[in-house]
Amino acid sequence: MGGGEGSTARESLKHKDVEKVIMCDIDRMIVDFCREHLTENQEASRDDKLHIVFNDAKDELEKTEEKFDVIVGDLPDPIEGGPCNDLYTKPFYEQVIKPHLKDNGIFVTQAGLAGILSHKDIFTSIYNTVKHVFKYVIAYTAHVPSYADSSGWVLVSTN
Known part of the structure; x- marks a missing residue:
């Protein structure tokens, strides 16, 4: 996506x-x-x-019966008025992502800035939302020099 x-x-x-x-x-x-x-x-x-x-990734996933080994969300941050807000919601993860993952499937999404001062803006919200849908959830970060901060990702597995 x-x-x-x-x-x-x-x-x-x-x-x-x-x-x-x-x-x-x-x-x-x-x-x-x-x-x-x-x-x-x-x-x-x-x-x-x-x-x-x-x-639109949501529309495309909703119209297919295909299941995937891996789904990657490389989308803009969910900011007010942004184009991808619906792709970071509990209903989207439950009704669109989860049914399209194979057994042992993996979903990973970028989750915004995740530094010591910035993680509460977006990263923590995405992580907490995903945790309500998937049993196995790992959050991870990496420093991105061009952002002068750490970026975060959330990775889930169906099993």
Whole structure:
């Protein structure tokens, strides 16, 4: 979900056992721009295993019966008036993500800034929301120099 710049697809395709990567992004203009100008992702954008879908990720998941080994949320932060707020809610995780994960499936989502002073803004809320839906939840962080802070992710497993 998201990842229009192509970096998530690039990293996923590095794994030889990956058979197919579906990148669903709503913004064709961003995807096309990044495919042309981000040279580090160009090889991945030409990989036959990559299938790009231009649609709202929620709509796309709701209309398919397909189950996935891994679903990655590489979306903008859920901020007031933002385009992805519905993709960080308990109903979305319960009704859309969980039913589309295979047994032993994994869901991981970016969860905003997670530093000592910033974690309460978004990160903690996403983590707590996901904990209400999935039994196995791990939160993790990494320092991102361009943000001058730590970024957070939340990873879940169905089993």
